[in-house]
Structures are given as C-alpha cells and as structure tokens.
Amino acid sequence: MxxxxxxxxxxxxxxxxxxxxxxxxxxxxxxxxxxxxxxxxxxxxxxxxxxxxxxxxxxxxxxxxxxxxxxxxxxxxxxxxxxxxxxxxxxxxxxxxxxxxxxxxxxxxxxxxxxxxxxxxxxxxxxxxxxxxxxxxxxxxxAKKLKEHELINWVKNRAKSSGIEFEPNAIEQLLALVGTNMFMITSEVDKLALYAADQKKIDVNLVEKLVSRSLEQNIFTLIEKVVQRKLDEALRIYYDLLKQNEEPIKILALLAGQFRLIYQVKELSRRGYGQQQIAGYLKTHPFRVKLALGQAGKFSDEELASIMEMLAEADYQMKTGGMNKSLLIEMVLFRLKK
Known part of the structure; x- marks a missing residue:
C-alpha cells in the first residue's frame, strides 16, 4: 500500500x-x-x-x-x-x-x-x-512495523531500485546484524548497493564485511557465542564494545533484557502461542521473537532462571559500587559458559 x-x-x-x-x-x-x-x-x-x-x-x-x-x-x-x-x-x-x-x-x-x-x-x-x-x-x-516477510521485500525493492540483487541468505544475515530499525536497514542497504555497483549482487560475505552492528545485535551475537561455549569470541565482542565506549551498565541491561525475552518466549511457546502472537503479547518485533526462539531451545528452564538471578545480582553490585563494572561483566560471562 x-x-x-x-x-x-x-x-x-x-x-x-x-x-x-x-x-x-x-x-x-x-x-x-x-x-x-x-x-x-x-x-x-x-x-x-x-x-x-x-x-x-x-x-x-x-x-x-x-x-x-x-x-x-x-x-x-x-x-x-x-x-x-x-x-x-x-x-x-x-x-x-x-x-x-x-x-x-x-x-x-x-x-x-x-x-x-x-x-x-x-x-x-x-x-x-x-x-x-x-x-x-x-x-x-x-505506518506500522513491518513483519519479517515485509522487511525482506522492502530490502529487495530498495536494492532493486539501485539495480542490485540480494541473495536470500544475505537479507536474513542483514536483519540479524542490524535488527528491525528501518532507518538503519535503509542506510546499510544503500551502503551495500553502492559497494556492489559493479557485480550487481550482494551475498552473505559482503554483508558480514560491511554491515555495522547495532549495540543490541552485538549483544545478541555475544549471547550466541556464549551458547556455543565460545567464551574467547564472546569476550572479544565485549572488549570491542568497551573500546567503543559503551557503558558496562548498559551492556548488562541489554544482556538481562535479551535473556528475559528468551525466557518469556520459551514460556509462551510452551503454552502454544505462535510467533506473531508472542510478538503482539510482548510488544516486540516478530523477527526478534524468531531469533529468541532459536536461542531458547539451548537453555533449560533452570538455566534461564539461574542466569536471570545472576544478572540481577550483578546489576545490584554494579549500582551499589561494590566492584569494578567492566570486571563484573567479565565474571558474568565466565559464569555463563558453565
């Protein structure tokens, strides 16, 4: 329309x-x-x-x-x-x-x-x-938030207007890295289209090479590395965030928010809610729900409850000034690996 x-x-x-x-x-x-x-x-x-x-x-x-x-x-x-x-x-x-x-x-x-x-x-x-x-x-x-298939079509049409074609996997990777903010999506698509002006095609490798990660998506990737028990890669992402002057307290808040979403998605899915229903209930984008569902299967209920309690304790210590903030998150990441 x-x-x-x-x-x-x-x-x-x-x-x-x-x-x-x-x-x-x-x-x-x-x-x-x-x-x-x-x-x-x-x-x-x-x-x-x-x-x-x-x-x-x-x-x-x-x-x-x-x-x-x-x-x-x-x-x-x-x-x-x-x-x-x-x-x-x-x-x-x-x-x-x-x-x-x-x-x-x-x-x-x-x-x-x-x-x-x-x-x-x-x-x-x-x-x-x-x-x-x-x-x-x-x-x-x-002007409502676009659903996943609408976002994919949006990216295709945006690139097509510049004479560029996206490979299907490349669009999914773009959305996984950037999130659902359309200002950021448009900026990244235009940048990719400019870079791919000669070959007229955008693949996953080009997306990985050029696309800027939002803080939220860096947190998502960090959690993915933790899930895969790749602590060295998770720490590398965390240190990069610190070099970009991201506040540890903000990083911790986003970690807690993502694990809270995983817990809620897991519980609602168990009750029989579909992806769109969960998105409406939690007032978040369906694409975020889809990603959280993928992560939810890698944690037991007991693990998620323990992680959320640990993050709440870290938040308390960070706000009461009892410990070095950046070191505190390092300890959290080490404990998440277990």
Missing amino acids: VLDIWRKIKQRDFAPIYLLYGTEAYLINETKQLLLNEALNEEEKDFNFSVYDLEDTPIDVALEDAETFPFFGERKVIFLHNPAFLTAEKSKEKIEHNLVKFEAYLKEPAPYTVMVISAPYEKLDERKKITKELKRTAEVVE
Whole structure:
C-alpha cells in the first residue's frame, strides 16, 4: 500500500489530503519528504511550505493557510503534526481546535494545497466523527512495523531500485546484524548497493564485511557465542564494545533484557502461542521473537532462571559500587559458559 502511494506521488499524482499514522517513523518521514520534494521545487519551498504543530497551534490557523492561494507556483504543501484529537487520549495542551471547520474543509479541500497530517500514534479513535471523515477522504498511509516477510521485500525493492540483487541468505544475515530499525536497514542497504555497483549482487560475505552492528545485535551475537561455549569470541565482542565506549551498565541491561525475552518466549511457546502472537503479547518485533526462539531451545528452564538471578545480582553490585563494572561483566560471562 505504501509503495503504491509512493509510486503515485512520483508520478506527481497528488491527493489533496494525506493521513500518515502509526509508530514506524521511517515510513512517515520518507512519505513526507517524498511529497515535499515532488510537489515543490527548491524555490517554492521557501514560500509555499508550512509546518504546524497542533499541540500548540489551533487547526484554524493551518486551515486559513491551506485556503490561501500560493504565493507563486501552482500548489503549496502544509504539514500538520501531532493531531491528538484523532486519538482517545486527553490532550495535555489547552488548545481549542475548530473541528467543525476542519470537517468542512475535508469535504471541500483547496485544490491547490497538499495537506499532510502526521499522526505518530499506534491507534486512532475510530469512534470519533473527525477520524472517520478523515480516513474516508484522505489518502491513508498506515505506518506500522513491518513483519519479517515485509522487511525482506522492502530490502529487495530498495536494492532493486539501485539495480542490485540480494541473495536470500544475505537479507536474513542483514536483519540479524542490524535488527528491525528501518532507518538503519535503509542506510546499510544503500551502503551495500553502492559497494556492489559493479557485480550487481550482494551475498552473505559482503554483508558480514560491511554491515555495522547495532549495540543490541552485538549483544545478541555475544549471547550466541556464549551458547556455543565460545567464551574467547564472546569476550572479544565485549572488549570491542568497551573500546567503543559503551557503558558496562548498559551492556548488562541489554544482556538481562535479551535473556528475559528468551525466557518469556520459551514460556509462551510452551503454552502454544505462535510467533506473531508472542510478538503482539510482548510488544516486540516478530523477527526478534524468531531469533529468541532459536536461542531458547539451548537453555533449560533452570538455566534461564539461574542466569536471570545472576544478572540481577550483578546489576545490584554494579549500582551499589561494590566492584569494578567492566570486571563484573567479565565474571558474568565466565559464569555463563558453565
């Protein structure tokens, strides 16, 4: 759906109103940037582009701007941010919005204005009249977290736009190293595509060679090395993190978080929950659940309980200052090997 809308925008087939909502900031930002760059040239942006934060500006002000003819050129672009009145949440701001006037505008929008409403919320209140009317009249982009197969297709299409093809295993390795942050995924795909411009293909070796690991993914790899009883490699990763000035207390927190996820995934899987159900219950990405499921089978319940107790004790010692922080994690890693 998002790609279809982007295709129409690139063809300069603009809708008068766009509603972008959801928690995937990358999709919202990319759509806004694409609309702005396609609808206006650089000179027009100075005069025909406006941004309003509806947490501190009444929508009436934005509507007056929308109904005013462009200073020059054939259209203007207006971004409206944070329309909390579309949600069930009570607004903290004491801003009065004339929603009746907004409803009237939705029924008859200015033909020379592209209005982009950016709502970074997981859900909108579908019971509200204004929400129903907006979703009925606007071009809607639901910016939700992509599922694993959607992420894989996203990577394929991103590389394909540069004339590059990914080998299937290379995409899985990319996601395992980078995680599910789409800003990071896009940056790494573009870097790989640039490097592979001559051979037109990206394989696992190239991904291993070039892709930057996030701290979270380094922790995941560190745990994998512990599971495989490769303590020397686990320690090497840990020392590299220290050289990158990563705080031991943050590393410990991520270790504890990953083992907590493994424990929860293992328990929910035993109760018969599927990967998507577990992801929804734990409010995490399905791809993280898939990786945790792979690790869960390598620990018994007793081992996981013991590890979590050990990590909690290490956290206490670290926060009470009873021992050298970096040395404390080394001891934890040695004990994890047993």
